[in-house]
Amino acid sequence: MPNPGKVNRMPESNPKSARKISRRAVLRGAGVSMALPWLPSLSAFADTVSPAAFPKRFAVLFMGNGINENHWSAEGSGPDMKLSQTLSVLEPLKSKINVIDGLFNKAATGQGIHPAQTGSLLSGAHIQKGAIIHAGISVDQTIANTIGQDTPQSSIVLACEVPMTGYHETNFSLAYSSHISWQTPDSPVPVEVYPSLAFDNLFENRGSLRNLSILDRVKDRAEVLSRKISSNDKTKLDEYLTSVREVEKRVDGMRKSKDQADDQARLRNRPTFTMERPANGLPEDLRDHARLMCDIIAIAFQTDKTRVASLLLARDLSALYYPFLEVREGHHAASHDNLSAGYERIARFHLSQFAYLASKLDSMPEGDGTVLDHSCLMFLSNMWAGRKHDNGRLPLVLAGGLSGTLETGRSLNYLESGVEKRKMCSLFLSIMDRMGVKLDKFGDADARLERL
Numbered sequence: 001m002p003n004p005g006k007v008n009r010m011p012e013s014n015p016k017s018a019r020k021i022s023r024r025a026v027l028r029g030a031g032v033s034m035a036l037p038w039l040p041s042l043s044a045f046a047d048t049v050s051p052a053a054f055p056k057r058f059a060v061l062f063m064g065n066g067i068n069e070n071h072w073s074a075e076g077s078g079p080d081m082k083l084s085q086t087l088s089v090l091e092p093l094k095s096k097i098n099v100i101d102g103l104f105n106k107a108a109t110g111q112g113i114h115p116a117q118t119g120s121l122l123s124g125a126h127i128q129k130g131a132i133i134h135a136g137i138s139v140d141q142t143i144a145n146t147i148g149q150d151t152p153q154s155s156i157v158l159a160c161e162v163p164m165t166g167y168h169e170t171n172f173s174l175a176y177s178s179h180i181s182w183q184t185p186d187s188p189v190p191v192e193v194y195p196s197l198a199f200d201n202l203f204e205n206r207g208s209l210r211n212l213s214i215l216d217r218v219k220d221r222a223e224v225l226s227r228k229i230s231s232n233d234k235t236k237l238d239e240y241l242t243s244v245r246e247v248e249k250r251v252d253g254m255r256k257s258k259d260q261a262d263d264q265a266r267l268r269n270r271p272t273f274t275m276e277r278p279a280n281g282l283p284e285d286l287r288d289h290a291r292l293m294c295d296i297i298a299i300a301f302q303t304d305k306t307r308v309a310s311l312l313l314a315r316d317l318s319a320l321y322y323p324f325l326e327v328r329e330g331h332h333a334a335s336h337d338n339l340s341a342g343y344e345r346i347a348r349f350h351l352s353q354f355a356y357l358a359s360k361l362d363s364m365p366e367g368d369g370t371v372l373d374h375s376c377l378m379f380l381s382n383m384w385a386g387r388k389h390d391n392g393r394l395p396l397v398l399a400g401g402l403s404g405t406l407e408t409g410r411s412l413n414y415l416e417s418g419v420e421k422r423k424m425c426s427l428f429l430s431i432m433d434r435m436g437v438k439l440d441k442f443g444d445a446d447a448r449l450e451r452l
Helices: 086-096 139-150 195-202 214-226 231-268 286-302 331-335 341-362 424-434
Strands: 006-009 025-029 032-035 057-063 097-101 156-159 182-184 308-314 375-380 396-399 410-413
Touching (some): 057 139, 057 286, 086 097, 086 396, 139 424, 156 195, 156 286, 231 286, 341 396
Parallel strands (some): 057 308, 057 375, 097 410, 156 308
Antiparallel strands (some): 006 025
């Protein structure tokens, strides 16, 4: 049995430069490993580190089927930026966001609706019809392939809705509608839809003790560590452990639901995920599901467990329902009347999850800033207007400044810039530059996005 009282430190990503902040304390207990936030008193260089020394993180949050364009707009910059009704959930964060309009993915236009508009959203590749899927490596996985070696997990790929199987009427595989992260041109990254499994993976929680509290198993070691660190770090550690406990309590109920669903699936001789929600063990209330997935990403970024994440809040052709928003239709059906008040509430709900994650990261001190200040979060959809399946422009918001390399607090409009200067892949090149991933070309772009 592993030593329940052992403290390890994650390795330096660059041994020649101790000023690269990658050394984190790890509490190890029986069948569990809990990485901790950066604690300055454990670093010999805490007083001399610069913002650039902290790891940069990148995450994508996706909502399929577009938005209500009558309520999606931003004007101005800084404190005077004016946000529309849907974007109003970002009001407390407007000094740390960029609302970008007019970008599009050329390879996804004119190929048909839905899967063709989604399969290459993060790669800009041309996708293939028929039985053999073929797209391109997505921007998140391109970043993960370069910097993922510096963290225990190269990336985490989550979803609030199970993938679809089969084919769309356009003869494109529904795998394109169900995934945005692609590890190879022929293979999307499998999504984790169960919060309990995502949580367990984050803390390497496995084996016969899986249902026991993680915090109870590292409690003794946490108490030893708290006596060795500064008072400020002790407060930070206590806040972190409290936040993990709160998430753990919520996950525990969902773990029980998942176990019950697995038992029922075995009796029916079918895979659990093929059953209808909530019989499949997924949270019945989407609000709980989405918030937990955001909490898991936040913990992963705070502890440097990974620096790359994606979250499919609602896939293309989404079957999610929103009784708490007083919308009767499912997501996809509602998107065909995307100018309705109900669909605006759907879009605002999903953007509020993005705002929640950004705010949570912004509440986590790191150096002279916050974890959000060293991150770039991206919210986007695969189309602009669901009633027309129009993807000639895409709704897009960024949050975070990537350690001062990305100016924030702006609304940027590229609609009149010409086709060659409003490519999504140009944005991806610009973000990858700031993440330390230098490419001459990505997707259909060989130039960086101007004015970013």
